[in-house]
Structures are given as C-alpha cells and as structure tokens.
Amino acid sequence: xxxxxxxxxxxxxxxxxxxxxxxxxxxxxxxxxxxxxxxxxxxxxxxxxxxxxxxxxxxxxxxxxxxxxxxxxxxxxxxxxxxxxxxxxxxxxxxxxxxxxxxxxxxxxxxxxxxxxxxxxxxxxxxxxxxxxxxxxxxxxxxxxxxxxxxxxxxxxxxxxxxxxxxxxxxxxxxxxxxxxxxxxxxxxxxxxxxxxxxxxxxxxxxxxxxxxxxxxxxxxxxxxxxxxxxxxxxxxxxxxxxxxxx
Amino acid sequence: xxxxxxxxxxxxxxxxxxxxxxxxxxxxxxxxxxxxxxxxxxxxxxxxxxxxxxxxxxxxxxxxxxxxxxxxxxxxxxxxxxxxxxxxxxxxxxxxxxxxxxxxxxxxxxxxxxxxxxxxxxxxxxxxxxxxxxxxxxxxxxxxxxxxxxxxxxxxxxxxxxxxxxxxxxxxxxxxxxxxxxxxxxxxxxxxxxxxxxxxxxxxxxxxxxxxxxxxxxxxxxxxxxxxxxxxxxxxxxxxxxxxxxxxxxxx
Numbered sequence: 001x002x003x004x005x006x007x008x009x010x011x012x013x014x015x016x017x018x019x020x021x022x023x024x025x026x027x028x029x030x031x032x033x034x035x036x037x038x039x040x041x042x043x044x045x046x047x048x049x050x051x052x053x054x055x056x057x058x059x060x061x062x063x064x065x066x067x068x069x070x071x072x073x074x075x076x077x078x079x080x081x082x083x084x085x086x087x088x089x090x091x092x093x094x095x096x097x098x099x100x101x102x103x104x105x106x107x108x109x110x111x112x113x114x115x116x117x118x119x120x121x122x123x124x125x126x127x128x129x130x131x132x133x134x135x136x137x138x139x140x141x142x143x144x145x146x147x148x149x150x151x152x153x154x155x156x157x158x159x160x161x162x163x164x165x166x167x168x169x170x171x172x173x174x175x176x177x178x179x180x181x182x183x184x185x186x187x188x189x190x191x192x193x194x195x196x197x198x199x200x201x202x203x204x205x206x207x208x209x210x211x212x213x214x215x216x217x218x219x220x221x222x223x224x225x226x227x228x229x230x231x232x233x234x235x236x237x238x239x240x241x242x243x244x245x246x247x
Numbered sequence: 248x249x250x251x252x253x254x255x256x257x258x259x260x261x262x263x264x265x266x267x268x269x270x271x272x273x274x275x276x277x278x279x280x281x282x283x284x285x286x287x288x289x290x291x292x293x294x295x296x297x298x299x300x301x302x303x304x305x306x307x308x309x310x311x312x313x314x315x316x317x318x319x320x321x322x323x324x325x326x327x328x329x330x331x332x333x334x335x336x337x338x339x340x341x342x343x344x345x346x347x348x349x350x351x352x353x354x355x356x357x358x359x360x361x362x363x364x365x366x367x368x369x370x371x372x373x374x375x376x377x378x379x380x381x382x383x384x385x386x387x388x389x390x391x392x393x394x395x396x397x398x399x400x401x402x403x404x405x406x407x408x409x410x411x412x413x414x415x416x417x418x419x420x421x422x423x424x425x426x427x428x429x430x431x432x433x434x435x436x437x438x439x440x441x442x443x444x445x446x447x448x449x450x451x452x453x454x455x456x457x458x459x460x461x462x463x464x465x466x467x468x469x470x471x472x473x474x475x476x477x478x479x480x481x482x483x484x485x486x487x488x489x490x491x492x493x494x495x496x497x498x499x
Contacts, residue, residue: 022353
C-alpha cells in the first residue's frame with residue numbers, strides 16, 4: 001500500500017508542479033539557472049568518465065576479439081555501439097542520478113525543514129511549481145546534450161587509447177565507428193536520455209519536497225532519491241528498449 | 248479582523264486544538280501565548296492555511312478562509328506576510344533579493360520601483376547597509392529583521408509572527424518587538440504573534456490569548472494579565488521563581 005501511496009502522491013505533486021506559472025519571466029530565469037546547475041556543472045565528471053570508459057571498452061574489445069575471422073574494425077564498431085546504446089544514455093544517467101538527484105533532494109529537503117517552502121506558500125507562490133518545474137524541464141532539456149557529449153568523448157577516448165596502446169590502428173577504428181550505422185539508434189538513445197532526465201529530477205524533487213524532520217531526514221531523502229531514481233531509470237530503460245527493439 | 252470560530256485539529260488520535268474561538272483585532276498586535284506544546288504554532292499554521300482544520304471556521308474580514316480551495320487560498324495569501332521562527336530566508340538569495348522576490352513574482356513594478364520599495368523596507372527594519380549579504384552572513388536578529396522586511400514588502404493586511412524572539416538576546420528581542428508594533432501601527436495591519444516571552448506580552452500585548460493544552464484558557468490584555476484569576480495562566484506568567492515573589496495574588 002505504501003508503494004501505491006507514493007505513486008499517487010508523486011503524480012499529484014507533478015500535477016501541481018506542471019500548473020500554470022505565476023510569472024513566466026521568473027520561471028524562465030529559473031530554468032536557465034537550473035540548466036547551468038544541472039548540466040554545465042556535471043560536464044567535468046561526464047568528460048572524465050566517458051573518455052576513460054570509451055578507452056577501456058576499446059582495449060577490452062580489441063583483446064577479446066582474437067578470432068582471425070573477426071576484422072579489427074569491429075573494435076571501433078563495438079565501442080560506438082556500446083557508447084551510443086547503453087553506456088552514455090544509461091550509465092551516465094545513473095551517475096547523474098547520484099550527483100544531480102542527491103543535490104536536488106537535499107536542496108529541496110533543506111528548504112522544507114527550514115520553512116522556506118512554507119514561506120513560498122505564504123507569499124502565494126505555488127512552491128511545487130516554482131521549485132520543481134524548472135528543474136524537471138531543465139533535466140529533460142539538458143540531459144540529451146550531456147549524453148551527446150559523453151558519446152563523442154567516449155568514442156574519441158576509445159580512438160586515443162586504442163591507437164596509443166596499439167590495440168587497433170587509426171584507420172580500422174575510424175572505419176569501425178562508421179560501419180553499419182543505423183540512425184534510429186540515436187533517436188532511441190536521445191529519447192530515453194530525455195526520459196531519464198525527467199526521472200532523475202522529478203523523483204529527487206518528490207523525495208526532497210516531502211522531507212519531514214531534520215538534517216538526518218534530509219540525508220535519508222537524498223539517499224532515497226538516488227536509490228529510487230536509479231531503479232526507475234533501469235526499469236524505464238528496459239521498457240523503452242523493449243518497445244524500440246521488439247517490433 | 249480575523250475571527251476564529253470553534254476550530255479543532257487532531258494529529259492521529261492526539262487532539263492538539265480543541266474547540267477554540269477568538270477574535271483578532273485589526274490594527275493591533277494580537278498575542279497568542281502558552282507553554283511549548285500548547286498548540287500555538289498549530290493554530291498559526293491553520294490560520295495561514297499550512298495546516299487543514301478538522302472543524303470550525305477561520306474568517307478574514309468577509310472571507311471564510313478555511314473554505315477556500317487551494318487556488319483561492321494561494322491568491323488570498325498575497326495579503327498575508329509572515330515572519331517565521333528561523334527567518335526562512337531563501338539561502339541562495341541576498342537580503343535584497345529575498346525582499347524583492349514577492350514583488351518580482353506578483354507585481355509589474357519596474358526594477359527601479361522594486362529597488363525603491365526594497366530600500367524602504369530595509370530602512371524600516373534598520374538593515375539598509377546589509378542588503379548584499381546572504382542569510383548565512385547575518386546574525387539571528389538581522390535574519391529576523393530581514394524576514395520582517397520581506398514580510399511587509401508587498402504591503403500585507405495581515406502579519407503573522409511565529410516566535411519572533413526565539414534565540415535572541417533580551418535586548419534584540421525588545422528591538423524586534425518594538426519594530427513589529429511600530430509597523431503594525433504604521434501600516435494598520437492585523438498582527439498575530441505567537442510567543443512564550445512575557446517581555447513581549449508586557450511590552451506590546453494589546454490583545455492576549457492564553458492557550459493551555461489546546462484550549463483557550465484566558466483572553467485579555469497586558470494590563471489585566473498579571474491580576475487574572477486563573478491558576479494555569481499565572482503559573483505560566485510567574486514561571487520564574489523570582490517573579491513568583493512579585494505575584495500580588497499569592498494564593499493562586
């Protein structure tokens with residue numbers, strides 16, 4: 001029953017959050033602030049993780065594909081497919097669920113326990129809309145850009161490390177990343193990425209918004225935001241993949 | 248004028264407010280006093296719609312506030328200013344931005360007009376030289392004053408103060424009390440203060456309501472409170488031993 005209670009309360013909160021803003025100008029400003037807060041501040045960690053993971057995938061692929069029947073350009077192909085289909089959209093989103101989700105839950109949770117949300121309500125502001133709507137929209141908007149950067153850096157990292165370690169040649173790798181390219185896979189990747197952006201921000205905001213108690217509960221809300229956000233990303237990933245690939 | 252008619256509130260099986268009725272006078276500082284846990288803050292939160300009431304009515308002038316829907320309540324709250332116990336200033340904004348926030352949100356004033364209004368409010372609370380500081384850089388008293396400036400920035404008809412003196416030294420408490428009283432008179436607001444500070448009662452208590460175990464126990468003003476024939480009230484008023492010695496009615 002607790003599970004159903006949370007689902008119901010989550011959708012009611014989202015209904016309040018997606019109601020008409022009191023003043024569009026203030027919300028637009030807040031949206032761009034959140035784009036910077038969620039997106040630009042996550043670039044560092046995404047750059048490092050994507051570059052090295054691309055490199056590792058390339059090296060592992062090169063040393064796993066030992067059969068003479070498999071051409072070496074398969075290394076580039078494997079790196080591209082891994083980065084575009086799973087690593088960048090899903091794993092980076094899981095990392096963002098930790099970084100961004102934890103941050104949002106603790107920020108809103110702290111506002112709740114220090115009565116800042118009550119202060120918004122007393123002023124006549126729809127606190128759910130003011131605090132959650134810009135974050136969710138920013139998450140949906142900026143996540144595909146972050147993932148596109150991650151895809152590029154992962155493939156580039158694979159090239160640099162593959163060539164530097166002698167796992168493959170430059171020609172083979174570049175040929176591999178162009179081979180058998182199916183554009184709709186990018187559509188699939190970006191679509192699920194945008195959905196993950198919405199999940200990360202809305203689930204974190206939900207847990208932060210309903211924080212009760214003190215600092216300990218803010219910590220718990222933050223943990224719940226990461227755990228449930230990650231689980232929902234994996235479930236959504238499964239469902240979207242099923243829809244796209246089983247036709 | 249704010250009328251509270253037979254309101255009750257329970258959390259689970261625990262009745263926190265039990266059939267309380269009283270009237271709060273316009274243009275005056277109305278104090279709700281009582282021990283910790285007597286239901287003062289719950290009443291305040293019900294009066295501003297942060298807690299739903301189980302039964303009864305809350306009436307602001309001609310509006311039955313407790314019967315408004317969420318949207319109407321949100322609209323009505325634009326006439327309400329509130330000073331929270333901890334200040335509740337927005338951490339990410341400077342003092343100036345905090346005060347300007349309701350104006351930017353609900354008015355079509357230009358930046359210059361908003362700036363003028365912010366400076367006016369800061370002058371009123373004597374905080375004009377701290378406008379660019381963040382809440383974390385302010386002392387407890389300054390936070391309360393900044394919060395008060397934010398509460399009055401949109402010219403509210405009703406001002407609610409939740410324990411405005413908590414955590415402050417006696418001298419700063421007097422400053423805050425005087426400030427609230429001054430603003431109440433100047434802007435002709437209906438001010439409601441929740442407190443257990445007897446200094447405040449004796450200083451600005453024009454209409455005082457004593458709450459005991461969720462019930463209204465006594466109503467009067469600062470002139471009549473010391474001689475009231477009410478054991479629980481006098482136990483509260485003369486809580487400190489040295490004050491008991493000054494109690495004119497030692498039999499109670």
